[in-house]
Amino acid sequence: MLVAANAEACRLSAPITSSGGRFCAGLDRVNELSAQLNAWVFRRVRHWRSQGKLVGLVGGEHSTPQGAIEAFLEEYPGMGVLQIDAHADLREAYEGFSHSHASIMHNVLETRVGRLVQVGVRDYCDSEYRLATSHPKVRTFFDFALKERLCQGESWHSLCEEIVALLPENVYVSFDIDGLEPALCPHTGTPVAGGLRFHEATYLLKTLHRAGKRLVGFDLNEVAPGPEGDQWDGNVGARVLYKLCGLALLSAGARD
Numbered sequence: 001m002l003v004a005a006n007a008e009a010c011r012l013s014a015p016i017t018s019s020g021g022r023f024c025a026g027l028d029r030v031n032e033l034s035a036q037l038n039a040w041v042f043r044r045v046r047h048w049r050s051q052g053k054l055v056g057l058v059g060g061e062h063s064t065p066q067g068a069i070e071a072f073l074e075e076y077p078g079m080g081v082l083q084i085d086a087h088a089d090l091r092e093a094y095e096g097f098s099h100s101h102a103s104i105m106h107n108v109l110e111t112r113v114g115r116l117v118q119v120g121v122r123d124y125c126d127s128e129y130r131l132a133t134s135h136p137k138v139r140t141f142f143d144f145a146l147k148e149r150l151c152q153g154e155s156w157h158s159l160c161e162e163i164v165a166l167l168p169e170n171v172y173v174s175f176d177i178d179g180l181e182p183a184l185c186p187h188t189g190t191p192v193a194g195g196l197r198f199h200e201a202t203y204l205l206k207t208l209h210r211a212g213k214r215l216v217g218f219d220l221n222e223v224a225p226g227p228e229g230d231q232w233d234g235n236v237g238a239r240v241l242y243k244l245c246g247l248a249l250l251s252a253g254a255r256d
C-alpha cells in the first residue's frame with residue numbers, strides 16, 4: 001500500500017515542485033495520500049504502544065512523524081515536543097503541500113501539544129519567524145542567539161537547563177539531523193551552515209533526563225546516505241539513534 005502510494009505521490013508532485021508550486025494539478029491527491037500516510041503511522045504507533053513497546057520513528061523526511069506525534073499526544077495529553085532542527089518547519093503549507101517537511105511543526109501546533117521548543121533553528125521565512133516569536137506555545141532557540149551567548153561566556157550547560165525547563169514532564173523529541181553541523185550530515189537534503197555539535201546535542205538530551213523529564217517517544221529524520229562507500233551520514237545518524245534509544249529506555253525505568 002505504502003509503496004504504491006509513494007510512487008503515485010512522487011509522480012504527481014514532481015511537476016509541482018519543479019514549477020515552484022505554480023503547477024498544481026494533482027495537489028489535492030498528493031495531500032490526500034499524505035494524510036493517509038499520517039493515519040497509517042498513527043495506527044502503527046498506537047498498535048505498538050498498546051503492546052507496551054517503546055516506539056521511535058526513523059525517517060525519511062521530516063513530514064513522516066506527524067502521525068506518531070499525534071499518537072503520543074493521545075497517550076500523553078499536553079506533551080511537549082523538543083525539536084532539534086536547522087529549520088523552523090512552521091510553514092502553513094509548502095508549494096501547496098499541506099503535510100510537507102516544512103510544515104510539520106505548524107501542523108503539530110494545530111493539535112493539543114502542550115509546548116514546542118525548537119533548538120538550532122537558522123533557516124526560516126518571515127511568516128515562520130512571526131509564528132516562532134508570537135505563538136504562546138512556541139519557544140525557539142535560534143542558532144545564532146545560542147552561539148552569541150556561548151561566545152559571551154555562558155555555558156552550554158546553563159543554556160540546556162534553560163531549554164529543558166520550558167518543557168512539560170512528558171517530552172517527545174523530533175530530531176532532524178540537519179540541526180547538527182553540516183559536517184555531521186553532509187548529504188542531508190537541506191544542510192545549513194552553523195548548527196549543533198554532536199556532544200552539544202547529546203548533552204541537551206542528557207540534561208532533559210537529569211531534569212526529570214520523560215522522553216516518551218522520538219523520531220530521527222532526514223538522515224540521507226552519501227554516495228557508494230561513504231558511510232559518514234549513516235554513522236552519525238546511528239549514533240544519534242543509539243542515544244535516543246538509550247534515553248527512551250532510561251525514561252521507561254531502566255537504570256543509569
Ligand SMILES: [Mn+2]
Pocket residue numbers: 062085086087089101176
Ligand atoms: Mn525539519
